[in-house]
Amino acid sequence: MSEERGMAKGLFIGFLAGGIVGGIIALLYAPKSGKELRADIKLKKDEILDDAEEYLDIAKHKAQDMINEGKKRSEELISDAKKKAGNLLEDANKILNVAKEKTATAYESTKTKLPRKVQNKRCNKAGVEAYKDERNKPQSAG
Numbered sequence: 001m002s003e004e005r006g007m008a009k010g011l012f013i014g015f016l017a018g019g020i021v022g023g024i025i026a027l028l029y030a031p032k033s034g035k036e037l038r039a040d041i042k043l044k045k046d047e048i049l050d051d052a053e054e055y056l057d058i059a060k061h062k063a064q065d066m067i068n069e070g071k072k073r074s075e076e077l078i079s080d081a082k083k084k085a086g087n088l089l090e091d092a093n094k095i096l097n098v099a100k101e102k103t104a105t106a107y108e109s110t111k112t113k114l115p116r117k118v119q120n121k122r123c124n125k126a127g128v129e130a131y132k133d134e135r136n137k138p139q140s141a142g
Contacts (some may be wrong), residue, residue, distance in 0.1 A: 004062075008059060008062070012055055012059070015051070015055065016048070016052060019044075019047075019048045019051065020048065023041075023044035023045075023047075023048065026044075
């Protein structure tokens with residue numbers, strides 16, 4: 001965009017400078033009276049001003065088109081970003097729900113297994129102690 005602006009600005013300046021220089025040269029070399037020369041200068045000035053106004057109108061329209069295109073593109077980018085953010089939130093919620101379900105399942109499983117394991121350890125310990133006690137008892141004859 002800036003390259004187009006620079007090119008348009010250079011074209012405008014060249015157009016104005018060329019018009020002014022060409023008009024002055026044409027008027028100075030023309031064999032006319034002072035009254036005719038002033039009338040020609042005024043005519044050339046009016047032509048140059050009209051051309052400049054036309055060029056400015058074109059430049060305004062191009063600038064407005066660029067602004068509108070920029071707004072449209074920024075709205076598209078914002079819309080895309082909102083969609084992507086929404087998708088990320090949905091994915092995060094799904095992952096969170098799966099993690100909650102797995103945690104709840106693991107908790108329930110552990111909750112039911114843990115008392116059995118504790119009880120089994122107590123039983124094993126009692127069995128080992130009973131074995132040791134029996135082994136350590138003096139043998140009776142008989």
